[in-house]
Amino acid sequence: MLRITDLVKRYAGGDPVLKNLDLTVEGESVVSIIGSSGAGKSTLLRCINKLVEPSSGSIVLNGMELTTLKGRKLREARRKIGMVFQGFNLVDRLTVMENVQSGRLGYISTWSAISRRYPKQDIRRAYELMERVGIAHYADKRADELSGGERQRVGVVRALMQEPEILLADEPTASLDPKTSEQIMQLLRDLARELSLPVLINIHNVAEARQYTDRIVGMRYGRIIFDGPPAELDETAMDRIYSGSPAADRASPQPEPVS
Template sequence: MLKITNLEKSYTKGAPVLKGLNLTTDHRRLTAIIGSSGAGKSTLLRCINRLVKADSGSIELNGTELLSLSGRALQDSRRQIGMIFQAYNLVDRLTVMENVLSGRLGYTGFFRGVFRKFPQEDVDRAYALLKRVGLSQYVNKRCDALSGGERQRVGCARALMQNPQILLADEPTASLDPKTSERIMELIAGITEELDLPVLINLHNVPQATTYADRILGLRHGVMIFDGNPDELTEDWLEQIYAGHEDDLKKQMKVGSAEHDDE
């Protein structure tokens, strides 16, 4: 279970990005976080996985308070949190298999990772995950030779190699073309179902959020103003979530419509 209580984060004094945010998710669910640029979506995920440290509040994952951890305890907690990035964060000169196996570095240690000395069970799991994401034929291909959608599939497999207790995804479809974007969302939604894995995903595309998510959170200026099912996300709610950013909302809705038209 992930439980966030009164989370506060500022990058500049007097300009909070997250303002007393509360969130609990305790079972298999794909939860989409929507909001305009600067609403605090990415900051929320980065606080959860401790890429940035919150100023105050509490983040508990299965009973462990993450904000108080440091050193080895913090490293151990990060192994439990898978992350899919918008910019993929792959090592381009390494192969697909090497990038996926890097998801086990928190378990095998630095030197074993450097010399590619992974246990056979890890290698077998990497093969299985690459088959699941449709890349078994690219095992030995360098990542800089892949398309954007293929690179994001590698990122998904790498995150799952950690055997995480929760999966975070920071706008994983934002850099992809419409059809590829849909396929990546289908993949993430399928993984959620198959592995009984809770997922928190930031989306710039409202139609994707309503299509694939079980739960939608709406952030505005660091405050969660909406928490409900997709069918509860009315136009009135969207106007409140994107107040002052109507052009951003129109663009997102237009992109979503184009994606479905292409299929």
């Protein structure tokens, strides 16, 4: 379970990007975060894996408080937080297998990583996951020879190689064509079920959020102003998420988190 309580992120000299935010994600649920650019969606994900440092508040993953971790303990905790990126973040000159194995860097020795001598069980697991997402036949191809959808599948497998306790996805379909976007969203949904893995997705495409996720969180000006199943995301909620004024949001209480 991921439990976020009273989370604030403020950059020097500016207003808070996240404002006393509460959120709980658990089980095998697939949760989408929607909202206009600047709502704080990406900042929220980056606070969870501490790519940016929260200003205050609590982020607890399966009983571990993440906000206080530093050094080795932080690196160990990050192994349990898989991340799928909009821009794929692959090393183009490396093969698919080598990119996938980078998900094991937190588990193997520096020498094994540099020499690319991966443990047999890691190679076996990589093939299993690549077969599951349909890219096993690309294992020895360079990453820059793949299509966008294939590259994103590599990114998904790399994240799963970490043996994560939660999977974060930051605009995973933004660089893809509509058909491939739907395939990636269906894949994330299926993997959540198969691996009993909670998935938190930052996404602009509301139609995909409605179709492929179990729960939608709507953000505006750093606050959660909608939290519920897709069926409850009506026009009134959409207006508040995408057209609401800062003053209206300050006057509205944050909705009760869905667990």
